[in-house]
Amino acid sequence: MTTSSELVYSTSVCPVSRQQLIELMKKSLSEKRFNHILRVEEMALKLAEQTGESLEKASIAALVHDYAKERPDSEMIQLIKSGNFDQELIQYGNAIWHGILGAELIESELGITDSAIKSAVRLHTTGAKEMSLLDKIIYVADYIELGRVFPIVEEARKLAFADLDQAVAFETYHVLLYLMERNLKIYPKTVETYNQWVAKK
Amino acid sequence: MTTSSELVYSTSVCPVSRQQLIELMKKSLSEKRFNHILRVEEMALKLAEQTGESLEKASIAALVHDYAKERPDSEMIQLIKSGNFDQELIQYGNAIWHGILGAELIESELGITDSAIKSAVRLHTTGAKEMSLLDKIIYVADYIELGRVFPIVEEARKLAFADLDQAVAFETYHVLLYLMERNLKIYPKTVETYNQWVAKK
Numbered sequence: 001m002t003t004s005s006e007l008v009y010s011t012s013v014c015p016v017s018r019q020q021l022i023e024l025m026k027k028s029l030s031e032k033r034f035n036h037i038l039r040v041e042e043m044a045l046k047l048a049e050q051t052g053e054s055l056e057k058a059s060i061a062a063l064v065h066d067y068a069k070e071r072p073d074s075e076m077i078q079l080i081k082s083g084n085f086d087q088e089l090i091q092y093g094n095a096i097w098h099g100i101l102g103a104e105l106i107e108s109e110l111g112i113t114d115s116a117i118k119s120a121v122r123l124h125t126t127g128a129k130e131m132s133l134l135d136k137i138i139y140v141a142d143y144i145e146l147g148r149v150f151p152i153v154e155e156a157r158k159l160a161f162a163d164l165d166q167a168v169a170f171e172t173y174h175v176l177l178y179l180m181e182r183n184l185k186i187y188p189k190t191v192e193t194y195n196q197w198v199a200k201k
Numbered sequence: 202m203t204t205s206s207e208l209v210y211s212t213s214v215c216p217v218s219r220q221q222l223i224e225l226m227k228k229s230l231s232e233k234r235f236n237h238i239l240r241v242e243e244m245a246l247k248l249a250e251q252t253g254e255s256l257e258k259a260s261i262a263a264l265v266h267d268y269a270k271e272r273p274d275s276e277m278i279q280l281i282k283s284g285n286f287d288q289e290l291i292q293y294g295n296a297i298w299h300g301i302l303g304a305e306l307i308e309s310e311l312g313i314t315d316s317a318i319k320s321a322v323r324l325h326t327t328g329a330k331e332m333s334l335l336d337k338i339i340y341v342a343d344y345i346e347l348g349r350v351f352p353i354v355e356e357a358r359k360l361a362f363a364d365l366d367q368a369v370a371f372e373t374y375h376v377l378l379y380l381m382e383r384n385l386k387i388y389p390k391t392v393e394t395y396n397q398w399v400a401k402k
Contacts, residue, residue: 173381180377185400191392199386 004045007059014060015111021063024110029070037063039145040138047137050161054134061120061138064112068102069094076101096187099125127172127193136164143171169197205246208260215261216312222264225311230271238264240346241339248338251362255335262321262339265313269303270295277302297388300326328373328394337365344372370398 007018014021026034041062048058068076076097080089083104089097103122106112120138123131127139144157144167152174160167172193179186208219215222227235242263249259269277277298281290284305290298304323307313321339324332328340345358345368353375361368373394380387 173384176381180374180381180395180399183374183399183401185396186392188389188392191387191389194381195386198381198384200384 004041004059007056009056009060013056013112013114013117018059018063021060021110025063025067028067033066033069036145036147037066039147040065040141043145044137044141047141047160047164048134051133051137051164053137057114057117057120057134058137058141060112060114061117061134062141064106064110064117065102065121065124065138065142066098067110067121068098068105071098071101079104092185092187096125099123126187126189127168127197128189129192129196131168133164136168140164140167140171143175165197168193173198205242205260208257210257210261214257214313214315214318219260219264222261222311226264226268229268234267234270237346237348238267240348241266241342244346245338245342248342248361248365249335252334252338252365254338258315258318258321258335259338259342261313261315262318262335263342265307265311265318266303266322266325266339266343267299268311268322269299269306272299272302280305293386293388297326300324327388327390328369328398329390330393330397332369334365337369341365341368341372344376366398369394374399 004018009016009018009021016024022038025037029037041059044058044062045055047053048055071094073094076094077090079085079101080087080097083101085100089100099122103118106121107118112118116132116134119132120134123135124138124142128135131139140156140160144153144160152170156167156170156174159170172190176186176190176194178184179190205219210217210219210222217225223239226238230238242260245259245263246256248254249256272295274295277295278291280286280302281288281298284302286301290301300323304319307322308319313319317333317335320333321335324336325339325343329336332340341357341361345354345361353371357368357371357375360371373391377387377391377395379385380391
């Protein structure tokens with residue numbers, strides 16, 4: 001298996017090297033979140049290796065997926081208001097915003113224009129009706145990285161390497177249940193993901 | 202308390218008498234469903250009496266709320282295609298269609314044009330972000346009528362007479378859970394209802 005430190009990014013996909021991207025993330029994120037994105041990268045590379053996805057794109061998408069997670073709400077709301085976003089978004093919180101806005105911020109601030117990477121960042125929290133292989137890898141890797149300790153995570157990990165689509169379904173089902181148990185708002189896109197990947201046809 | 206048989210419908214709200222409406226329903230529905238709508242009426246009248254809603258409208262809406270429930274799918278799909286409906290509806294089934302289309306059929310076939318009654322029929326399965334008192338009464342009465350025997354129904358009944366909004370929330374939460382446990386599709390409107398009535402603000 002390729003180790004992540006051997007990965008060479010082509011400048012057309014990412015303007016900086018992996019080491020430079022990691023330094024950028026270290027400066028942008030808390031230590032806790034920085035360690036999380038490294039673990040997501042590790043898991044995403046394993047899933048990419050197994051499924052034949054580009055290791056380079058899996059690495060970049062994993063490292064930047066939470067790029068907007070620690071921005072202040074005021075900045076995010078300003079972005080939603082000034083950008084081409086569904087204004088209903090404002091009703092939700094950064095748990096939803098950081099993927100959707102993060103996909104734009106990695107382009108405007110980091111120069112990452114690759115549409116597959118942007119999509120994986122955009123969808124990593126909610127999933128979607130249609131998901132590419134890279135979308136699925138980042139969505140699942142974020143849920144099962146080795147720092148996660150919730151009760152069903154072992155089952156999710158096994159599923160991820162046995163059947164990635166089933167892992168998408170499992171995660172979506174349990175995320176919805178988690179939101180309901182805490183009476184938290186459900187973003188409509190999450191239900192579209194459920195209807196596509198979990199619900200019987 | 203007014204008994205249902207004493208209710209006199211004004212012709213501006215319903216072109217036929219209660220007895221005639223009941224005869225019409227008896228002809229349109231299976232015996233099982235006919236008995237269900239009589240029990241929904243009984244419960245809706247109790248809730249209307251307690252909350253000051255029009256008994257007449259509660260009676261009519263309850264009696265016709267399942268008017269379209271036993272129509273063949275082919276007829277419903279034809280209606281969706283020819284009418285002014287969200288075409289996404291076709292992906293769902295009659296569990297969702299019968300309220301939305303029923304609201305139109307009670308007007309076109311029974312001459313019931315009252316917008317409050319139509320709304321209560323339209324929303325009785327999914328609820329909505331905004332619900333009138335009559336909407337809530339029919340939504341809840343359908344869930345707690347005395348023929349219902351699921352485990353939490355007694356709790357729902359108590360709640361309905363203590364706090365109708367809380368009963369709307371309770372029902373919505375448990376309907377969502379029911380759908381998920383069976384991996385059934387979730388209609389997006391049901392999630393809007395959850396976000397409004399169940400989720401923390």
